[in-house]
Amino acid sequence: MKYTEFEIISKYFQRNQKKNLNEIKKGIGDDSALIKIKNNNILAISTDTLVEGTHFFKNITPKDLAYKTVAVNISDLAAMGAHPKWTTLSITLPKPNNMWLEEFSNSFFNTLKQYNIELIGGDTNRGHLSITLSIYGLIEEKNALLRSNANIGDLIYVTGNLGESAAGLFLLQKKIFIKNLKIRNYLIKKHLHPIPRIYEGIKLKKIANAAIDISDGLISDLNHILKNSQCGANININKLPISTILKENFKRKYYLNWALNIGEDYELCFTVSKKNVPKLDVVLKKFSINCTCIGYITPIEQGFNLFYNKRKILFKKKGFNHFS
Numbered sequence: 191m192k193y194t195e196f197e198i199i200s201k202y203f204q205r206n207q208k209k210n211l212n213e214i215k216k217g218i219g220d221d222s223a224l225i226k227i228k229n230n231n232i233l234a235i236s237t238d239t240l241v242e243g244t245h246f247f248k249n250i251t252p253k254d255l256a257y258k259t260v261a262v263n264i265s266d267l268a269a270m271g272a273h274p275k276w277t278t279l280s281i282t283l284p285k286p287n288n289m290w291l292e293e294f295s296n297s298f299f300n301t302l303k304q305y306n307i308e309l310i311g312g313d314t315n316r317g318h319l320s321i322t323l324s325i326y327g328l329i330e331e332k333n334a335l336l337r338s339n340a341n342i343g344d345l346i347y348v349t350g351n352l353g354e355s356a357a358g359l360f361l362l363q364k365k366i367f368i369k370n371l372k373i374r375n376y377l378i379k380k381h382l383h384p385i386p387r388i389y390e391g392i393k394l395k396k397i398a399n400a401a402i403d404i405s406d407g408l409i410s411d412l413n414h415i416l417k418n419s420q421c422g423a424n425i426n427i428n429k430l431p432i433s434t435i436l437k438e439n440f441k442r443k444y445y446l447n448w449a450l451n452i453g454e455d456y457e458l459c460f461t462v463s464k465k466n467v468p469k470l471d472v473v474l475k476k477f478s479i480n481c482t483c484i485g486y487i488t489p490i491e492q493g494f495n496l497f498y499n500k501r502k503i504l505f506k507k508k509g510f511n512h513f514s
Contacts, residue, residue, distance in 0.1 A: 225276065225310070225326070232334065234327040236266035242319040247362065252294035254382045255321070260301040262405065263325040264386035265456040269403040271335045271395025272327035274305050274388060279312035280322040305388065333395045335460070340400035340419035344461035344487040347470075349387050350480055351433040352408060353445045354380040356452035368439055376435065384456040390479050394460060397470050401460035407453040409505065413494060415461065422492040425485035428499060450496075450505075461487055 227233060240259055242248055260277070267274050279298070302309060307325070358381030360366045361374055368374050391401065400419060402411045408430075416423055427446060436445040462470050474481055488495075496503040 228328065230330055231328045232331045234267050234270050234272035234329050234334070235324060236263055236327075237322065237324040238263045238266070239320060239322040250382070252290050253297040256294045256297035257301050257383055259321050259323050260298065260305070260307075260325075261384050261386050262456060263323045264305060264307075264388055265384070265403040265405065267325055267327040268386050268388045268391035269335060269401045269458060270327075270329060271333060271391045271398075271401070272329040273392065274307050274325055274327045276308050276310045276326040277302065278324045278326075279309060280315070281312070282315040282317045282320045284319060285316070305386075329395070335391065335395055335398055335401040336418075337400055337402055337415045338418040340415050340421050340461040340487050341463060342421060342487055342489055344399055344463055345467065345483050346412070346423060346425065346459065346461050346485045346487065347481045347483050348404070348408070348431060348457050348459045349390050350385075350455070350457040351431045351436075352404070352449035352455050352457065353436055353452070354433055355384060355454040355456075356381075356448035357436060357440065357445070358382065359452070359454065366440070366444075370439075373435055373439065381454065384454065386456055387458045389477075390458055390481075393473050393477055393479065394458070394470075397466050397473060398460040398462050401458055404455045404457045404459055405453050407451040408459065409450050409494075409496075410453070412459055415459070416487075416490075416494055419487070420490050422488040422490050422494055423485055424488055424492075424495045424497065426497050427503065428497075429482060429484045431480075431482040431484075 238259075240246055240255075240262075246255055246258070263277070264274050299309075354377055357366065358377040358379070361368065361378055362381065368377075387403070394401070400415050402415055404411050408425075412423060412425070415421075427450075430446065430449050432445055432449060436448075470481075473479065496505055
């Protein structure tokens with residue numbers, strides 16, 4: 191059965207609308223959504239496009255694609271300490287597929303529900319499969335985490351572990367192999383189902399100075415903070431949070447490269463002044479947040495340096511590049 195653009199929107203995406211009139215004056219069904227912003231809040235907006243063959247494999251399930259589409263966008267708001275509130279979805283399809291749309295939309299709305307986000311608009315088109323999602327969140331103006339707020343002497347932290355998503359990616363690409371099916375599935379899930387650190391970002395926004403989510407690799411993403419803050423950094427590779435799973439199943443040169451350069455972990459990298467470290471320790475313990483200190487911010491003239499066993503390591507700033 192064929193559907194028109196508006197029938198696709200009506201059948202698969204115009205549902206579960208809360209219609210909270212205190213905030214949403216007009217959602218799906220008109221030329222624009224109308225949103226009322228509360229006093230003392232500013233709107234945080236993030237937009238990401240995922241293209242088949244570049245950001246996801248052709249054989250990815252609609253369920254996994256829908257989840258990852260939402261999660262990677264939410265991660266950008268997490269890096270600013272914002273509360274996600276609304277989203278718009280633009281999806282381009284080669285042709286309407288009822289089973290695909292049903293599975294995608296169910297997973298999409300289940301993920302939105304998990305983070306208390308409401309779909310308020312979007313668009314559908316025909317063409318090569320791609321998805322563009324815009325996420326809108328709220329944050330108090332004085333508490334927004336910015337890439338430009340790092341200061342000399344700040345300690346550099348990352349949440350969670352690094353490199354597991356890369357391992358999952360290479361398993362899917364058949365570039366690496368592992369016999370243990372349980373571990374294989376775990377690593378692939380880390381790639382397909384990253385957990386955006388919204389909770390952590392909200393708890394850190396009054397403690398951290400600068401933050402970014404790790405989407406393109408630690409070196410590449412931390413370098414964005416350094417450029418915007420006009421600072422340098424010293425990073426101790428020995429301190430990188432690498433899981434026991436990676437250490438026990440892969441060579442060190444591989445998992446360190448994955449942690450530094452590959453990305454898609456969607457953990458947070460953030461800086462904290464030394465005077466705020468006691469406050470950070472209290473928050474980490476109280477809310478069971480897993481963070482690791484990996485280095486510190488230096489004057490810009492000292493540059494960006496990596497050390498392993500106190501020995502300086504030569505490296506290239508790689509990371510993911512859409513046009514490489």
